[in-house]
Amino acid sequence: MPSLADATVQALSLLILGDRDLWEIIGISFRVSVTAIAIAIPPALLTAFFLAHLEFPGRRVLISLFNTLLSLPAVVIGLVVYLLLSRQGPLGDWRLLFTQTAMVVAQVLLAFPILVAMSHAAFQAADQRAWETARTLGIASARAFVMVVGEVRFGLLAAALAGFGRIIAEVGASMMVGGNILHYTRNIPTAIALETSMGNFAQGIALGIVLLVIAFALNLSLQYFQGRGRLSL
Amino acid sequence: MNVTVATAATTAATNATTARVEIRFSAIDKFFHRRHLLDDLSLSLQGGRALLLSGENGAGKTTLLRILAGLEKPHHCMVDFTPAERHSKPRPWVQCRRRLQREVMYLHQLPYMFDGSVSHNLALALPRAMPRAQRAEKIRQALQWAQLEAFQNARAKTLSGGEKQRVSLARAWLRQARILLLDEPIANMDGESQARTVKLLHRLKNARAALFISSHNSDAFRHLIDHRLALENGKLRPGQCPR
Numbered sequence: 256m257p258s259l260a261d262a263t264v265q266a267l268s269l270l271i272l273g274d275r276d277l278w279e280i281i282g283i284s285f286r287v288s289v290t291a292i293a294i295a296i297p298p299a300l301l302t303a304f305f306l307a308h309l310e311f312p313g314r315r316v317l318i319s320l321f322n323t324l325l326s327l328p329a330v331v332i333g334l335v336v337y338l339l340l341s342r343q344g345p346l347g348d349w350r351l352l353f354t355q356t357a358m359v360v361a362q363v364l365l366a367f368p369i370l371v372a373m374s375h376a377a378f379q380a381a382d383q384r385a386w387e388t389a390r391t392l393g394i395a396s397a398r399a400f401v402m403v404v405g406e407v408r409f410g411l412l413a414a415a416l417a418g419f420g421r422i423i424a425e426v427g428a429s430m431m432v433g434g435n436i437l438h439y440t441r442n443i444p445t446a447i448a449l450e451t452s453m454g455n456f457a458q459g460i461a462l463g464i465v466l467l468v469i470a471f472a473l474n475l476s477l478q479y480f481q482g483r484g485r486l487s488l
Numbered sequence: 489m490n491v492t493v494a495t496a497a498t499t500a501a502t503n504a505t506t507a508r509v510e511i512r513f514s515a516i517d518k519f520f521h522r523r524h525l526l527d528d529l530s531l532s533l534q535g536g537r538a539l540l541l542s543g544e545n546g547a548g549k550t551t552l553l554r555i556l557a558g559l560e561k562p563h564h565c566m567v568d569f570t571p572a573e574r575h576s577k578p579r580p581w582v583q584c585r586r587r588l589q590r591e592v593m594y595l596h597q598l599p600y601m602f603d604g605s606v607s608h609n610l611a612l613a614l615p616r617a618m619p620r621a622q623r624a625e626k627i628r629q630a631l632q633w634a635q636l637e638a639f640q641n642a643r644a645k646t647l648s649g650g651e652k653q654r655v656s657l658a659r660a661w662l663r664q665a666r667i668l669l670l671d672e673p674i675a676n677m678d679g680e681s682q683a684r685t686v687k688l689l690h691r692l693k694n695a696r697a698a699l700f701i702s703s704h705n706s707d708a709f710r711h712l713i714d715h716r717l718a719l720e721n722g723k724l725r726p727g728q729c730p731r
Contacts, residue, residue, distance in 0.1 A: 391594045
């Protein structure tokens with residue numbers, strides 16, 4: 256078993272020399288997670304906007320539900336999607352289990368509550384006058400919505416980054432519904448789990464470094480946008 | 489209680505082709521924490537007329553204005569957009585909400601400025617389909633109208649309260665708003681800003697806009713308003729014409 260220092264040096268050389276398998280795994284991770292967050296954002300924004308601006312029976316229950324779903328373990332989402340997509344499941348005929356599409360579905364479900372909860376907070380912090388002013392200027396609801404989104408864009412961007420941060424690093428759901436198939440559904444977290452179990456620490460550490468860099472970049476962006484998003488009258 | 493601003497003789501309207509608008513609200517009821525905030529009010533707004541609403545803090549002035557603008561739901565209210573017509577029929581507020589939002593312009597006490605320049609904020613009041621050159625010319629005219637030329641490219645959120653109020657009125661002018669509801673439009677302004685704001689309101693009134701102003705400072709509007717109303721214990725009391 257190599258020392259941590261040796262494994263780290265090997266990991267850096269794998270990254271710098273452009274190990275093909277390693278960069279393919281990174282590519283799959285980004286393709287799946289970017290697709291998932293792009294799919295989740297529009298309905299999440301609309302849901303958050305309605306929760307923030309409309310009064311209807313059950314609104315508070317829904318908000319509590321989304322806040323509760325924030326702490327739902329990824330494996331539970333994985334289990335639900337697995338049961339839905341498995342041969343015996345209601346969507347088994349679609350034959351999506353152990354595909355990147357299944358991983359996207361699971362990650363959409365994982366990201367959705369985070370996006371809704373954080374976007375809801377951003378919309379609630381937004382000045383109600385923005386919506387009312389837009390409407391009283393005779394602007395149609397759809398465009399007024401886009402204008403309000405523009406006013407709280409930094410808060411919404413922070414929500415998107417937080418959602419992306421969660422799904423790119425989750426292992427449970429991807430492992431269950433993706434199957435960790437090399438060159439197809441193996442992404443960064445599932446690869447780390449596998450390589451570590453096989454004793455290939457260099458590749459695991461290399462992928463860990465990539466995740467760490469992603470997490471750092473996301474947090475740095477989050478700090479920047481949250482600072483920019485301070486309300487001004 | 490039914491208070492109507494009577495039709496006046498022809499004003500010095502700048503736009504003689506504009507039809508005189510009238511909206512009649514009746515049976516306005518609003519409860520707030522079991523308190524009967526607005527109690528069976530009736531009110532008529534007419535183009536070219538200015539109405540001043542006074543009342544103590546918490547009397548329900550802002551709530552009344554927001555109901556008239558279609559922004560806050562009353563417990564009961566009937567709206568008649570064409571009361572002068574033979575076949576006019578009052579309709580429930582809920583059915584008229586969108587039309588009210590479209591046709592009645594509510595100006596907040598602290599006008600909201602969208603992120604961007606003053607010109608950008610003015611452009612929001614213009615139809616999107618308007619050709620770019622025409623749009624630029626309209627914005628130039630609005631800046632001149634509100635004496636905001638110097639602020640054309642300034643970030644609207646950084647303007648003073650008085651300047652924001654003028655941007656807000658310029659948006660109303662660009663939109664050719666025929667019914668304007670103004671919530672404390674000169675609150676927290678210095679004398680000069682107040683005078684400029686009132687001057688712009690005079691111009692809008694002369695262009696046949698109906699003005700409904702909520703303010704504690706009736707003196708500043710003494711040359712503008714035609715009728716004065718007071719909201720007390722949920723009821724509207726007519727006041728004396730200030731002139």
